[in-house]
Amino acid sequence: MRMVKFLKMLSISVREGTATRKYPFESPLVTPEFRGKIEVDPVKCVGCGACTRICPPKALTIGNEGDEIVLKYFEGRCIFCGMCAYVCPQKAITVSKEFELATWELGDLYDEVVHTTVKCRICGKPFTTVKFVKEVEKRIDNKVPEDLLTVCPECRKKLTARKIGSKVVGVSGE
Amino acid sequence: MLAVSDGGKPDLTMSEFALNKLEEVFTKLKRSVWVFHLNTGSCNGCDIEVLDVLTPYFDVERFGIKLVGSPRHADLILLTGPVTIKTIGKVVRAVKAMPRPRLVLALGSCGVGGGIWFNTYATLGGYPQLEKILKDAGVEVDRVVYVPGCPVRPEAIIYGVAVLLGLLQPKSKHRRVSAVEG
Ligand code: SF4
Numbered sequence: 027m028r029m030v031k032f033l034k035m036l037s038i039s040v041r042e043g044t045a046t047r048k049y050p051f052e053s054p055l056v057t058p059e060f061r062g063k064i065e066v067d068p069v070k071c072v073g074c075g076a077c078t079r080i081c082p083p084k085a086l087t088i089g090n091e092g093d094e095i096v097l098k099y100f101e102g103r104c105i106f107c108g109m110c111a112y113v114c115p116q117k118a119i120t121v122s123k124e125f126e127l128a129t130w131e132l133g134d135l136y137d138e139v140v141h142t143t144v145k146c147r148i149c150g151k152p153f154t155t156v157k158f159v160k161e162v163e164k165r166i167d168n169k170v171p172e173d174l175l176t177v178c179p180e181c182r183k184k185l186t187a188r189k190i191g192s193k194v195v196g197v198s199g200e
Numbered sequence: 201m202l203a204v205s206d207g208g209k210p211d212l213t214m215s216e217f218a219l220n221k222l223e224e225v226f227t228k229l230k231r232s233v234w235v236f237h238l239n240t241g242s243c244n245g246c247d248i249e250v251l252d253v254l255t256p257y258f259d260v261e262r263f264g265i266k267l268v269g270s271p272r273h274a275d276l277i278l279l280t281g282p283v284t285i286k287t288i289g290k291v292v293r294a295v296k297a298m299p300r301p302r303l304v305l306a307l308g309s310c311g312v313g314g315g316i317w318f319n320t321y322a323t324l325g326g327y328p329q330l331e332k333i334l335k336d337a338g339v340e341v342d343r344v345v346y347v348p349g350c351p352v353r354p355e356a357i358i359y360g361v362a363v364l365l366g367l368l369q370p371k372s373k374h375r376r377v378s379a380v381e382g
């Protein structure tokens with residue numbers, strides 16, 4: 027009886043062939059929907075930080091490094107959800123099909139885009155990127171008051187408070 | 201601090217061994233690697249992919265890679281998950297129980313960098329954080345390979361093992377570029 031079962035299996039396996047993938051010796055199965063590592067286009071990226079806010083595991087971060095603002099991508103923590111590509115206003119992020127990312131060095135898993143900065147007119151602190159300011163100017167037809175583009179948010183708050191204060195007290199000027 | 205009781209015998213520091221003999225051992229290891237699957241609190245996504253690698257579909261036994269039930273028999277630990285606080289003691293003990301050379305494959309975005317649980321109160325945040333604790337406990341690990349993915353693809357695990365054994369050179373490189381004015 028057992029032998030008969032075995033023979034049955036044999037005929038099935040002859041019909042179905044080998045199930046095992048040859049993977050390292052053949053290309054992996056990658057479907058059109060497959061999402062791998064993301065790539066940030068340094069030409070298109072303006073450093074707005076929208077992608078860093080949507081990223082669930084904060085694999086994308088943006089921060090000041092001295093006089094520069096650096097957009098950092100840590101592949102090691104990325105969950106390959108593609109939300110950053112969806113949300114980027116500049117369409118600077120593309121989702122590639124790359125998934126063979128294994129490495130010995132944790133440092134190899136970082137990609138960085140370095141932005142030049144605009145310094146605050148009042149306190150001198152770098153607060154945004156040159157490209158971001160240019161993009162904002164372009165999008166709203168240069169109708170932004172100079173203050174909004176050259177003063178950092180903190181100084182702007184103080185400036186506004188002082189303006190309101192001077193109106194209430196009735197003293198003109200800053 | 202950590203409960204790493206193992207008969208009270210201190211682990212030997214064998215960094216000279218790691219430096220001099222490791223390559224030699226690797227040539228032997230090319231014959232076969234026995235792996236121990238260590239779940240440090242993962243969501244089971246990566247664990248299912250590890251099982252996938254062992255099924256006839258990917259059949260890693262064609263490379264001599266075999267799953268064993270005890271870290272004492274293993275060359276390589278497949279570490280999945282972000283290392284929850286509850287598991288630290290057991291994870292350290294499992295790694296310590298491995299004979300030298302100790303190899304670790306940190307799997308998944310959790311294993312590599314903590315994944316979406318990188319900064320919660322209940323997790324350490326992946327292997328890089330665990331490494332510090334292992335050092336404090338005097339447990340040396342000879343080689344680590346980080347394999348990102350959420351979950352890691354079975355192909356990526358096979359690729360990771362190949363990188364670990366030095367059969368392939370890693371493709372990932374640190375990239376730092378200036379944002380060009382466009
Ligand atoms: S959202 Fe796009 S433009 Fe903004 S920082 Fe991210 S990649 Fe750059």
Ligand code: SF4
Pocket residue numbers: 064080081082083084085086103104105106107108109110111
């Ligand atoms: S793909 Fe998802 S996890 Fe990865 S960087 Fe983009 S938003 Fe973050």
Ligand code: SF4
Pocket residue numbers: 242243244245246247280281282307308309310311315316349350351352
């Ligand atoms: S990397 Fe993703 S699939 Fe793997 S354990 Fe973490 S959350 Fe789960």
